[in-house]
Amino acid sequence: LRLGNGLWEAAKFNSRLQVTELAVGHGSSSGDVWKLGYQYGEIDGSGGVDTSKNTGNVARQTLSFSGLAQPFVQSYKYDSLYRLTEANETSNGNQTWRQVFDYDRYGNRLSVVRMLESKSFAKIQTSYVGVLDEFGGRAGAEDFAFGHDVGAVGDGEVSRT
16 A cells, blocks of 8 residues: 555465554555564564464564564563463564563452563552452552662552542
């Protein structure tokens, strides 16, 4: 599809009609300005994508654009109920961020751990108390822990009104 600014937008699909690539470039199939690739399946032990286990969830995204030396690669892992359990991003083999999710037996998210650039100072732990409040919702608390580089430690209770 030729855009009004003279650039071309293109999309590629697999046999299941899942988008495998979105691109913008100076030619109809170049993608030299911006490109986003998708892989479906499960991340295997070696870090590759096992496409034979394609449940429809995105296992890996690869983002590149003009001027970027190495692409950003985002990988996703899921549990047996196809809930997101881990997401991370690397560039040139170095991790830029990572999030890990945990769920209770009812499917409620219990915790999220976030790390930026593999440094523990940016780790944030969010946890929810496993009780129901008087409105039938989840009562809980959020704990924020920052390292000495950030210089801020906060703790706040989350409640409904």
